[in-house]
Amino acid sequence: MDKKLKLGIPKGSLQNATVNLFRRSGWKINVEGRSYFPDIDDDTIECALCRAQEMSINVESGVIDAGLTGLDWIAEHESDVHVVTDLVYSKVSARPARWVVAVAGDSEMNTLEDLEGKTISTELVKFTKRFFESRHINVNVKFSWGATEAKIVSGLADAIVEITETESTIRAHNLKVIHEIMQTNTQLIANKTAWQDPVKREKIEQIAMLLQAALVAEKLVMLKMNVPESKLPDVVDILPSLNAPTVASLYQSDWFSVETVVENSVVRDLVPQLLKAGAEGIIECALNKVI
Ligand SMILES: Nc1ncnc2c1ncn2[C@@H]1O[C@H](COP(=O)(O)OP(=O)(O)OP(=O)(O)O)[C@@H](O)[C@H]1O
Ligand SMILES: O=P(O)(O)OC[C@H]1O[C@H](OP(=O)(O)OP(=O)(O)O)[C@H](O)[C@@H]1O
Ligand SMILES: [Mg+2]
The missing domain is CATH 3.40.190.10 (Periplasmic binding protein-like II)
Structure with missing residues:
Protein backbone atom coordinates (compact mmCIF):
# COMPACT_ATOMS: atom_id res chain seq x y z
CA MET A 1 0.00 0.00 0.00
CA ALA A 94 -14.76 -6.36 28.55
CA ARG A 95 -18.01 -4.58 29.47
CA PRO A 96 -19.37 -1.14 28.60
CA ALA A 97 -18.86 1.73 31.05
CA ARG A 98 -21.74 4.01 32.13
CA TRP A 99 -22.14 7.78 32.43
CA VAL A 100 -24.28 8.41 35.49
CA VAL A 101 -25.77 11.27 37.46
CA ALA A 102 -24.57 11.00 41.07
CA VAL A 103 -25.16 13.00 44.24
CA ALA A 104 -24.00 12.71 47.86
CA GLY A 105 -25.09 9.41 49.42
CA ASP A 106 -27.09 11.22 52.14
CA SER A 107 -28.63 13.78 49.76
CA GLU A 108 -32.40 14.23 49.55
CA MET A 109 -32.13 14.48 45.78
CA ASN A 110 -33.27 11.22 44.22
CA THR A 111 -34.61 12.10 40.78
CA LEU A 112 -33.48 14.20 37.83
CA GLU A 113 -36.27 16.71 38.59
CA ASP A 114 -34.75 17.25 42.06
CA LEU A 115 -31.74 18.79 40.27
CA GLU A 116 -33.73 21.83 39.03
CA GLY A 117 -31.58 24.93 39.56
CA LYS A 118 -28.58 22.93 40.81
CA THR A 119 -24.93 22.93 39.74
CA ILE A 120 -23.59 19.87 37.92
CA SER A 121 -19.90 19.23 37.38
CA THR A 122 -18.78 17.08 34.43
CA GLU A 123 -16.19 16.54 31.72
CA LEU A 124 -19.00 15.78 29.25
CA VAL A 125 -20.45 19.30 29.13
CA LYS A 126 -22.28 19.47 25.78
CA PHE A 127 -23.91 16.05 26.12
CA THR A 128 -25.02 16.83 29.68
CA LYS A 129 -26.51 20.20 28.66
CA ARG A 130 -28.44 18.56 25.81
CA PHE A 131 -29.60 15.76 28.12
CA PHE A 132 -31.11 18.12 30.71
CA GLU A 133 -32.47 20.55 28.09
CA SER A 134 -34.36 17.71 26.41
CA ARG A 135 -36.02 17.00 29.78
CA HIS A 136 -36.74 20.70 30.42
CA ILE A 137 -34.74 20.69 33.67
CA ASN A 138 -32.73 23.86 34.24
CA VAL A 139 -29.26 23.10 35.57
CA ASN A 140 -25.95 24.94 35.66
CA VAL A 141 -23.40 22.66 33.96
CA LYS A 142 -19.78 23.39 34.88
CA PHE A 143 -16.76 21.88 33.13
CA SER A 144 -14.57 19.62 35.27
CA TRP A 145 -10.92 18.83 34.44
CA GLY A 146 -11.21 15.53 36.36
CA ALA A 147 -11.34 14.19 39.93
CA THR A 148 -15.01 15.05 39.48
CA GLU A 149 -16.35 12.86 42.30
CA ALA A 150 -14.42 15.03 44.80
CA LYS A 151 -16.44 18.08 43.79
CA ILE A 152 -19.55 16.87 45.59
CA VAL A 153 -17.59 16.07 48.73
CA SER A 154 -15.94 19.50 48.74
CA GLY A 155 -19.22 21.29 48.00
CA LEU A 156 -18.19 22.62 44.56
CA ALA A 157 -21.16 20.93 42.89
CA ASP A 158 -24.56 19.54 43.87
CA ALA A 159 -24.31 16.66 41.45
CA ILE A 160 -21.94 15.19 38.88
CA VAL A 161 -22.27 13.49 35.54
CA GLU A 162 -19.39 11.06 35.51
CA ILE A 163 -18.24 7.81 33.95
CA THR A 164 -18.12 4.67 36.06
CA GLU A 165 -16.95 1.18 35.28
CA THR A 166 -16.46 -0.67 38.59
CA GLU A 167 -18.17 2.00 40.80
CA SER A 168 -15.04 2.03 43.03
CA THR A 169 -14.65 5.80 42.72
CA ILE A 170 -18.36 6.42 43.35
CA ARG A 171 -18.19 4.24 46.48
CA ALA A 172 -14.93 5.78 47.69
CA HIS A 173 -16.68 9.18 47.83
CA ASN A 174 -19.94 7.91 49.37
CA LEU A 175 -22.00 8.99 46.38
CA LYS A 176 -25.24 7.52 45.07
CA VAL A 177 -26.21 7.08 41.44
CA ILE A 178 -29.64 8.51 40.67
CA HIS A 179 -29.73 8.04 36.89
CA GLU A 180 -27.80 6.45 34.03
CA ILE A 181 -27.55 8.74 31.02
CA MET A 182 -25.49 6.64 28.62
CA GLN A 183 -23.66 3.36 28.21
CA THR A 184 -20.39 3.67 26.37
CA ASN A 185 -17.86 1.31 24.85
CA GLU A 218 -11.52 -13.96 24.90
CA LYS A 219 -14.93 -15.20 26.07
CA LEU A 220 -14.59 -18.73 24.63
CA VAL A 221 -12.39 -21.79 25.16
CA MET A 222 -11.99 -25.10 23.41
CA LEU A 223 -12.69 -28.27 25.38
CA LYS A 224 -11.36 -31.67 24.24
CA MET A 225 -12.02 -34.99 25.92
CA ASN A 226 -12.01 -38.73 25.35
CA VAL A 227 -15.28 -40.61 25.72
CA PRO A 228 -16.08 -44.36 25.47
CA GLU A 229 -18.67 -45.16 22.80
CA SER A 230 -21.25 -46.25 25.41
CA LYS A 231 -21.13 -42.79 27.11
CA LEU A 232 -21.02 -40.67 23.95
CA PRO A 233 -24.74 -39.72 23.85
CA ASP A 234 -24.71 -38.69 27.55
CA VAL A 235 -21.62 -36.52 27.15
CA VAL A 236 -22.73 -34.87 23.90
CA ASP A 237 -26.09 -34.18 25.52
CA ILE A 238 -24.66 -31.96 28.24
CA LEU A 239 -22.38 -29.96 25.95
CA PRO A 240 -23.81 -26.47 25.36
CA SER A 241 -25.02 -26.35 21.80
CA LEU A 242 -23.06 -23.31 20.52
CA ASN A 243 -21.90 -25.47 17.63
CA ALA A 244 -22.28 -29.20 17.08
CA PRO A 245 -19.24 -30.86 18.67
CA THR A 246 -16.63 -32.55 16.50
CA VAL A 247 -16.56 -36.28 17.23
CA ALA A 248 -13.71 -38.41 15.87
CA SER A 249 -12.97 -42.04 16.59
CA LEU A 250 -9.69 -42.93 18.30
CA TYR A 251 -7.41 -45.29 16.39
CA GLN A 252 -8.24 -48.99 16.90
CA SER A 253 -10.48 -48.45 19.91
CA ASP A 254 -14.12 -47.91 20.84
CA TRP A 255 -13.26 -44.48 22.30
CA PHE A 256 -13.98 -41.13 20.71
CA SER A 257 -12.35 -37.72 20.87
CA VAL A 258 -14.95 -34.96 21.40
CA GLU A 259 -14.06 -31.35 20.72
CA THR A 260 -16.20 -28.26 21.19
CA VAL A 261 -16.06 -24.52 21.81
CA VAL A 262 -17.87 -23.22 24.90
CA GLU A 263 -18.16 -20.01 26.87
CA ASN A 264 -15.37 -19.58 29.38
CA SER A 265 -17.89 -18.83 32.12
CA VAL A 266 -19.57 -22.26 31.98
CA VAL A 267 -16.40 -24.40 32.16
CA ARG A 268 -16.16 -24.67 35.93
CA ASP A 269 -19.68 -26.13 36.16
CA LEU A 270 -19.43 -28.17 32.98
CA VAL A 271 -16.22 -30.12 33.72
CA PRO A 272 -17.56 -32.00 36.80
CA GLN A 273 -20.72 -32.90 34.84
CA LEU A 274 -18.64 -34.21 31.92
CA LEU A 275 -16.54 -36.35 34.26
CA LYS A 276 -19.67 -37.79 35.86
CA ALA A 277 -21.10 -38.55 32.41
CA GLY A 278 -18.00 -40.58 31.53
CA ALA A 279 -15.58 -38.17 29.82
CA GLU A 280 -11.85 -38.59 30.56
CA GLY A 281 -8.65 -36.73 29.75
CA ILE A 282 -10.42 -33.38 29.49
CA ILE A 283 -8.23 -30.51 28.28
CA GLU A 284 -9.09 -26.83 27.93
CA CYS A 285 -7.33 -24.64 25.35
CA ALA A 286 -7.41 -20.84 25.15
CA LEU A 287 -8.41 -19.40 21.78
CA ASN A 288 -6.67 -16.45 20.14
CA LYS A 289 -9.26 -15.59 17.51
CA VAL A 290 -12.73 -16.69 16.53
CA ILE A 291 -13.85 -15.61 13.05
N1 LIG B 1 -12.97 2.94 33.62
C1 LIG B 1 -12.92 3.96 32.80
N2 LIG B 1 -12.68 5.22 33.29
C2 LIG B 1 -12.62 6.26 32.44
N3 LIG B 1 -12.77 6.18 31.11
C3 LIG B 1 -13.01 4.97 30.59
C4 LIG B 1 -13.10 3.82 31.40
N4 LIG B 1 -13.32 2.77 30.60
C5 LIG B 1 -13.39 3.24 29.35
N5 LIG B 1 -13.22 4.56 29.33
C6 LIG B 1 -13.23 5.40 28.14
O1 LIG B 1 -11.99 6.04 27.99
C7 LIG B 1 -12.17 7.30 27.35
C8 LIG B 1 -11.53 8.38 28.21
O2 LIG B 1 -10.22 8.07 28.24
P1 LIG B 1 -9.09 9.14 28.55
O3 LIG B 1 -7.95 8.37 29.06
O4 LIG B 1 -8.83 9.96 27.35
O5 LIG B 1 -9.69 10.03 29.65
P2 LIG B 1 -9.39 9.89 31.14
O6 LIG B 1 -9.56 8.51 31.64
O7 LIG B 1 -10.25 10.88 31.78
O8 LIG B 1 -7.85 10.26 31.23
P3 LIG B 1 -7.12 10.94 32.38
O9 LIG B 1 -8.05 10.99 33.51
O10 LIG B 1 -5.93 10.05 32.60
O11 LIG B 1 -6.75 12.28 31.88
C9 LIG B 1 -13.64 7.51 27.22
O12 LIG B 1 -14.07 7.24 25.91
C10 LIG B 1 -14.24 6.51 28.19
O13 LIG B 1 -15.51 6.05 27.79
O1 LIG C 1 -15.95 3.23 38.26
P1 LIG C 1 -14.48 3.20 38.35
O2 LIG C 1 -13.90 1.85 37.98
O3 LIG C 1 -13.97 3.68 39.67
O4 LIG C 1 -13.87 4.14 37.19
C1 LIG C 1 -14.33 5.43 36.96
C2 LIG C 1 -13.33 6.47 37.33
O5 LIG C 1 -12.21 6.40 36.43
C3 LIG C 1 -12.06 7.64 35.75
O6 LIG C 1 -11.18 8.45 36.47
P2 LIG C 1 -9.76 8.88 35.89
O7 LIG C 1 -8.76 7.86 36.27
O8 LIG C 1 -9.92 9.21 34.46
O9 LIG C 1 -9.45 10.19 36.74
P3 LIG C 1 -10.00 11.69 36.50
O10 LIG C 1 -11.31 11.80 37.21
O11 LIG C 1 -8.97 12.54 37.13
O12 LIG C 1 -10.14 11.93 35.03
C4 LIG C 1 -13.43 8.24 35.80
O13 LIG C 1 -13.36 9.63 35.61
C5 LIG C 1 -13.94 7.84 37.17
O14 LIG C 1 -13.47 8.69 38.17
MG1 LIG D 1 -10.50 10.96 33.56
Whole structure:
Protein backbone atom coordinates (compact mmCIF):
# COMPACT_ATOMS: atom_id res chain seq x y z
CA MET A 1 0.00 0.00 0.00
CA ASP A 2 1.67 3.28 -1.04
CA LYS A 3 -0.70 5.35 1.13
CA LYS A 4 -0.33 4.39 4.77
CA LEU A 5 -3.42 4.20 6.96
CA LYS A 6 -3.21 6.83 9.71
CA LEU A 7 -4.54 5.03 12.79
CA GLY A 8 -5.36 6.80 16.05
CA ILE A 9 -4.68 4.88 19.27
CA PRO A 10 -6.40 6.39 22.34
CA LYS A 11 -3.95 7.79 24.87
CA GLY A 12 -5.10 7.45 28.48
CA SER A 13 -7.68 5.10 29.99
CA LEU A 14 -8.17 3.00 26.87
CA GLN A 15 -4.50 2.87 25.86
CA ASN A 16 -3.33 -0.34 27.53
CA ALA A 17 -6.51 -2.26 26.77
CA THR A 18 -6.27 -1.15 23.12
CA VAL A 19 -2.58 -2.02 22.68
CA ASN A 20 -3.23 -5.43 24.29
CA LEU A 21 -6.19 -6.04 22.00
CA PHE A 22 -4.07 -5.22 18.92
CA ARG A 23 -1.40 -7.66 20.16
CA ARG A 24 -4.00 -10.43 20.46
CA SER A 25 -5.30 -9.48 17.00
CA GLY A 26 -1.89 -9.83 15.36
CA TRP A 27 -0.24 -6.37 15.54
CA LYS A 28 2.52 -5.30 17.91
CA ILE A 29 2.34 -1.62 18.83
CA ASN A 30 5.30 -0.29 20.75
CA VAL A 31 4.43 2.76 22.85
CA GLU A 32 7.60 2.88 24.90
CA GLY A 33 9.46 6.17 25.20
CA ARG A 34 8.01 9.64 24.89
CA SER A 35 6.99 9.57 21.23
CA TYR A 36 3.31 10.02 20.44
CA PHE A 37 3.87 8.10 17.18
CA PRO A 38 4.32 4.49 18.33
CA ASP A 39 5.87 1.86 16.09
CA ILE A 40 3.67 -0.85 14.64
CA ASP A 41 4.89 -4.02 12.90
CA ASP A 42 2.85 -3.31 9.77
CA ASP A 43 4.33 -0.93 7.21
CA THR A 44 0.91 -0.11 5.78
CA ILE A 45 -0.14 1.56 9.06
CA GLU A 46 1.12 4.73 10.74
CA CYS A 47 0.04 5.01 14.39
CA ALA A 48 -0.59 8.21 16.33
CA LEU A 49 -1.52 8.48 19.99
CA CYS A 50 -4.43 10.85 20.42
CA ARG A 51 -6.64 11.66 23.42
CA ALA A 52 -9.92 9.74 23.34
CA GLN A 53 -11.70 13.07 23.93
CA GLU A 54 -10.53 14.54 20.60
CA MET A 55 -10.14 11.40 18.47
CA SER A 56 -13.46 11.80 16.66
CA ILE A 57 -12.74 15.47 15.85
CA ASN A 58 -9.44 14.46 14.22
CA VAL A 59 -11.04 11.55 12.38
CA GLU A 60 -13.85 13.79 11.10
CA SER A 61 -11.34 16.36 9.79
CA GLY A 62 -9.17 13.66 8.18
CA VAL A 63 -6.00 14.31 10.22
CA ILE A 64 -6.43 10.64 11.18
CA ASP A 65 -8.03 8.08 8.81
CA ALA A 66 -9.38 5.76 11.50
CA GLY A 67 -9.19 5.54 15.26
CA LEU A 68 -10.53 4.02 18.44
CA THR A 69 -12.39 6.03 21.03
CA GLY A 70 -15.40 5.86 23.32
CA LEU A 71 -18.93 6.27 22.05
CA ASP A 72 -19.25 8.99 24.73
CA TRP A 73 -16.80 11.40 23.09
CA ILE A 74 -18.22 10.79 19.61
CA ALA A 75 -21.65 11.68 21.05
CA GLU A 76 -20.29 14.70 22.92
CA HIS A 77 -18.90 16.23 19.70
CA GLU A 78 -21.72 14.89 17.48
CA SER A 79 -18.94 13.90 15.10
CA ASP A 80 -19.77 13.05 11.52
CA VAL A 81 -17.70 9.88 11.17
CA HIS A 82 -18.30 6.37 9.90
CA VAL A 83 -18.68 3.90 12.78
CA VAL A 84 -16.96 0.75 11.52
CA THR A 85 -17.60 -1.48 14.50
CA ASP A 86 -18.52 -1.56 18.16
CA LEU A 87 -15.76 -3.02 20.31
CA VAL A 88 -17.13 -3.86 23.72
CA TYR A 89 -14.23 -3.25 26.09
CA SER A 90 -13.38 -0.54 28.62
CA LYS A 91 -10.38 0.35 30.80
CA VAL A 92 -10.36 -2.77 32.98
CA SER A 93 -13.13 -5.01 31.67
CA ALA A 94 -14.76 -6.36 28.55
CA ARG A 95 -18.01 -4.58 29.47
CA PRO A 96 -19.37 -1.14 28.60
CA ALA A 97 -18.86 1.73 31.05
CA ARG A 98 -21.74 4.01 32.13
CA TRP A 99 -22.14 7.78 32.43
CA VAL A 100 -24.28 8.41 35.49
CA VAL A 101 -25.77 11.27 37.46
CA ALA A 102 -24.57 11.00 41.07
CA VAL A 103 -25.16 13.00 44.24
CA ALA A 104 -24.00 12.71 47.86
CA GLY A 105 -25.09 9.41 49.42
CA ASP A 106 -27.09 11.22 52.14
CA SER A 107 -28.63 13.78 49.76
CA GLU A 108 -32.40 14.23 49.55
CA MET A 109 -32.13 14.48 45.78
CA ASN A 110 -33.27 11.22 44.22
CA THR A 111 -34.61 12.10 40.78
CA LEU A 112 -33.48 14.20 37.83
CA GLU A 113 -36.27 16.71 38.59
CA ASP A 114 -34.75 17.25 42.06
CA LEU A 115 -31.74 18.79 40.27
CA GLU A 116 -33.73 21.83 39.03
CA GLY A 117 -31.58 24.93 39.56
CA LYS A 118 -28.58 22.93 40.81
CA THR A 119 -24.93 22.93 39.74
CA ILE A 120 -23.59 19.87 37.92
CA SER A 121 -19.90 19.23 37.38
CA THR A 122 -18.78 17.08 34.43
CA GLU A 123 -16.19 16.54 31.72
CA LEU A 124 -19.00 15.78 29.25
CA VAL A 125 -20.45 19.30 29.13
CA LYS A 126 -22.28 19.47 25.78
CA PHE A 127 -23.91 16.05 26.12
CA THR A 128 -25.02 16.83 29.68
CA LYS A 129 -26.51 20.20 28.66
CA ARG A 130 -28.44 18.56 25.81
CA PHE A 131 -29.60 15.76 28.12
CA PHE A 132 -31.11 18.12 30.71
CA GLU A 133 -32.47 20.55 28.09
CA SER A 134 -34.36 17.71 26.41
CA ARG A 135 -36.02 17.00 29.78
CA HIS A 136 -36.74 20.70 30.42
CA ILE A 137 -34.74 20.69 33.67
CA ASN A 138 -32.73 23.86 34.24
CA VAL A 139 -29.26 23.10 35.57
CA ASN A 140 -25.95 24.94 35.66
CA VAL A 141 -23.40 22.66 33.96
CA LYS A 142 -19.78 23.39 34.88
CA PHE A 143 -16.76 21.88 33.13
CA SER A 144 -14.57 19.62 35.27
CA TRP A 145 -10.92 18.83 34.44
CA GLY A 146 -11.21 15.53 36.36
CA ALA A 147 -11.34 14.19 39.93
CA THR A 148 -15.01 15.05 39.48
CA GLU A 149 -16.35 12.86 42.30
CA ALA A 150 -14.42 15.03 44.80
CA LYS A 151 -16.44 18.08 43.79
CA ILE A 152 -19.55 16.87 45.59
CA VAL A 153 -17.59 16.07 48.73
CA SER A 154 -15.94 19.50 48.74
CA GLY A 155 -19.22 21.29 48.00
CA LEU A 156 -18.19 22.62 44.56
CA ALA A 157 -21.16 20.93 42.89
CA ASP A 158 -24.56 19.54 43.87
CA ALA A 159 -24.31 16.66 41.45
CA ILE A 160 -21.94 15.19 38.88
CA VAL A 161 -22.27 13.49 35.54
CA GLU A 162 -19.39 11.06 35.51
CA ILE A 163 -18.24 7.81 33.95
CA THR A 164 -18.12 4.67 36.06
CA GLU A 165 -16.95 1.18 35.28
CA THR A 166 -16.46 -0.67 38.59
CA GLU A 167 -18.17 2.00 40.80
CA SER A 168 -15.04 2.03 43.03
CA THR A 169 -14.65 5.80 42.72
CA ILE A 170 -18.36 6.42 43.35
CA ARG A 171 -18.19 4.24 46.48
CA ALA A 172 -14.93 5.78 47.69
CA HIS A 173 -16.68 9.18 47.83
CA ASN A 174 -19.94 7.91 49.37
CA LEU A 175 -22.00 8.99 46.38
CA LYS A 176 -25.24 7.52 45.07
CA VAL A 177 -26.21 7.08 41.44
CA ILE A 178 -29.64 8.51 40.67
CA HIS A 179 -29.73 8.04 36.89
CA GLU A 180 -27.80 6.45 34.03
CA ILE A 181 -27.55 8.74 31.02
CA MET A 182 -25.49 6.64 28.62
CA GLN A 183 -23.66 3.36 28.21
CA THR A 184 -20.39 3.67 26.37
CA ASN A 185 -17.86 1.31 24.85
CA THR A 186 -15.01 1.62 22.44
CA GLN A 187 -15.76 2.10 18.76
CA LEU A 188 -13.57 1.90 15.68
CA ILE A 189 -14.40 4.97 13.58
CA ALA A 190 -13.27 6.07 10.13
CA ASN A 191 -13.08 9.32 8.25
CA LYS A 192 -15.83 9.31 5.61
CA THR A 193 -13.46 10.04 2.70
CA ALA A 194 -10.93 7.44 3.88
CA TRP A 195 -13.80 4.93 4.09
CA GLN A 196 -14.54 5.53 0.38
CA ASP A 197 -10.89 4.81 -0.54
CA PRO A 198 -10.85 1.08 -1.42
CA VAL A 199 -7.29 0.49 -0.21
CA LYS A 200 -7.79 2.23 3.13
CA ARG A 201 -11.20 0.67 3.58
CA GLU A 202 -9.82 -2.83 3.08
CA LYS A 203 -7.19 -2.18 5.74
CA ILE A 204 -9.75 -0.75 8.18
CA GLU A 205 -12.02 -3.74 7.58
CA GLN A 206 -9.11 -6.11 8.19
CA ILE A 207 -8.40 -4.37 11.51
CA ALA A 208 -12.10 -4.44 12.50
CA MET A 209 -12.43 -8.14 11.71
CA LEU A 210 -9.35 -9.17 13.67
CA LEU A 211 -10.09 -6.94 16.68
CA GLN A 212 -13.58 -8.47 16.87
CA ALA A 213 -12.14 -11.96 16.43
CA ALA A 214 -9.81 -11.44 19.39
CA LEU A 215 -12.60 -9.99 21.56
CA VAL A 216 -14.92 -12.91 20.80
CA ALA A 217 -12.13 -15.44 21.45
CA GLU A 218 -11.52 -13.96 24.90
CA LYS A 219 -14.93 -15.20 26.07
CA LEU A 220 -14.59 -18.73 24.63
CA VAL A 221 -12.39 -21.79 25.16
CA MET A 222 -11.99 -25.10 23.41
CA LEU A 223 -12.69 -28.27 25.38
CA LYS A 224 -11.36 -31.67 24.24
CA MET A 225 -12.02 -34.99 25.92
CA ASN A 226 -12.01 -38.73 25.35
CA VAL A 227 -15.28 -40.61 25.72
CA PRO A 228 -16.08 -44.36 25.47
CA GLU A 229 -18.67 -45.16 22.80
CA SER A 230 -21.25 -46.25 25.41
CA LYS A 231 -21.13 -42.79 27.11
CA LEU A 232 -21.02 -40.67 23.95
CA PRO A 233 -24.74 -39.72 23.85
CA ASP A 234 -24.71 -38.69 27.55
CA VAL A 235 -21.62 -36.52 27.15
CA VAL A 236 -22.73 -34.87 23.90
CA ASP A 237 -26.09 -34.18 25.52
CA ILE A 238 -24.66 -31.96 28.24
CA LEU A 239 -22.38 -29.96 25.95
CA PRO A 240 -23.81 -26.47 25.36
CA SER A 241 -25.02 -26.35 21.80
CA LEU A 242 -23.06 -23.31 20.52
CA ASN A 243 -21.90 -25.47 17.63
CA ALA A 244 -22.28 -29.20 17.08
CA PRO A 245 -19.24 -30.86 18.67
CA THR A 246 -16.63 -32.55 16.50
CA VAL A 247 -16.56 -36.28 17.23
CA ALA A 248 -13.71 -38.41 15.87
CA SER A 249 -12.97 -42.04 16.59
CA LEU A 250 -9.69 -42.93 18.30
CA TYR A 251 -7.41 -45.29 16.39
CA GLN A 252 -8.24 -48.99 16.90
CA SER A 253 -10.48 -48.45 19.91
CA ASP A 254 -14.12 -47.91 20.84
CA TRP A 255 -13.26 -44.48 22.30
CA PHE A 256 -13.98 -41.13 20.71
CA SER A 257 -12.35 -37.72 20.87
CA VAL A 258 -14.95 -34.96 21.40
CA GLU A 259 -14.06 -31.35 20.72
CA THR A 260 -16.20 -28.26 21.19
CA VAL A 261 -16.06 -24.52 21.81
CA VAL A 262 -17.87 -23.22 24.90
CA GLU A 263 -18.16 -20.01 26.87
CA ASN A 264 -15.37 -19.58 29.38
CA SER A 265 -17.89 -18.83 32.12
CA VAL A 266 -19.57 -22.26 31.98
CA VAL A 267 -16.40 -24.40 32.16
CA ARG A 268 -16.16 -24.67 35.93
CA ASP A 269 -19.68 -26.13 36.16
CA LEU A 270 -19.43 -28.17 32.98
CA VAL A 271 -16.22 -30.12 33.72
CA PRO A 272 -17.56 -32.00 36.80
CA GLN A 273 -20.72 -32.90 34.84
CA LEU A 274 -18.64 -34.21 31.92
CA LEU A 275 -16.54 -36.35 34.26
CA LYS A 276 -19.67 -37.79 35.86
CA ALA A 277 -21.10 -38.55 32.41
CA GLY A 278 -18.00 -40.58 31.53
CA ALA A 279 -15.58 -38.17 29.82
CA GLU A 280 -11.85 -38.59 30.56
CA GLY A 281 -8.65 -36.73 29.75
CA ILE A 282 -10.42 -33.38 29.49
CA ILE A 283 -8.23 -30.51 28.28
CA GLU A 284 -9.09 -26.83 27.93
CA CYS A 285 -7.33 -24.64 25.35
CA ALA A 286 -7.41 -20.84 25.15
CA LEU A 287 -8.41 -19.40 21.78
CA ASN A 288 -6.67 -16.45 20.14
CA LYS A 289 -9.26 -15.59 17.51
CA VAL A 290 -12.73 -16.69 16.53
CA ILE A 291 -13.85 -15.61 13.05
N1 LIG B 1 -12.97 2.94 33.62
C1 LIG B 1 -12.92 3.96 32.80
N2 LIG B 1 -12.68 5.22 33.29
C2 LIG B 1 -12.62 6.26 32.44
N3 LIG B 1 -12.77 6.18 31.11
C3 LIG B 1 -13.01 4.97 30.59
C4 LIG B 1 -13.10 3.82 31.40
N4 LIG B 1 -13.32 2.77 30.60
C5 LIG B 1 -13.39 3.24 29.35
N5 LIG B 1 -13.22 4.56 29.33
C6 LIG B 1 -13.23 5.40 28.14
O1 LIG B 1 -11.99 6.04 27.99
C7 LIG B 1 -12.17 7.30 27.35
C8 LIG B 1 -11.53 8.38 28.21
O2 LIG B 1 -10.22 8.07 28.24
P1 LIG B 1 -9.09 9.14 28.55
O3 LIG B 1 -7.95 8.37 29.06
O4 LIG B 1 -8.83 9.96 27.35
O5 LIG B 1 -9.69 10.03 29.65
P2 LIG B 1 -9.39 9.89 31.14
O6 LIG B 1 -9.56 8.51 31.64
O7 LIG B 1 -10.25 10.88 31.78
O8 LIG B 1 -7.85 10.26 31.23
P3 LIG B 1 -7.12 10.94 32.38
O9 LIG B 1 -8.05 10.99 33.51
O10 LIG B 1 -5.93 10.05 32.60
O11 LIG B 1 -6.75 12.28 31.88
C9 LIG B 1 -13.64 7.51 27.22
O12 LIG B 1 -14.07 7.24 25.91
C10 LIG B 1 -14.24 6.51 28.19
O13 LIG B 1 -15.51 6.05 27.79
O1 LIG C 1 -15.95 3.23 38.26
P1 LIG C 1 -14.48 3.20 38.35
O2 LIG C 1 -13.90 1.85 37.98
O3 LIG C 1 -13.97 3.68 39.67
O4 LIG C 1 -13.87 4.14 37.19
C1 LIG C 1 -14.33 5.43 36.96
C2 LIG C 1 -13.33 6.47 37.33
O5 LIG C 1 -12.21 6.40 36.43
C3 LIG C 1 -12.06 7.64 35.75
O6 LIG C 1 -11.18 8.45 36.47
P2 LIG C 1 -9.76 8.88 35.89
O7 LIG C 1 -8.76 7.86 36.27
O8 LIG C 1 -9.92 9.21 34.46
O9 LIG C 1 -9.45 10.19 36.74
P3 LIG C 1 -10.00 11.69 36.50
O10 LIG C 1 -11.31 11.80 37.21
O11 LIG C 1 -8.97 12.54 37.13
O12 LIG C 1 -10.14 11.93 35.03
C4 LIG C 1 -13.43 8.24 35.80
O13 LIG C 1 -13.36 9.63 35.61
C5 LIG C 1 -13.94 7.84 37.17
O14 LIG C 1 -13.47 8.69 38.17
MG1 LIG D 1 -10.50 10.96 33.56
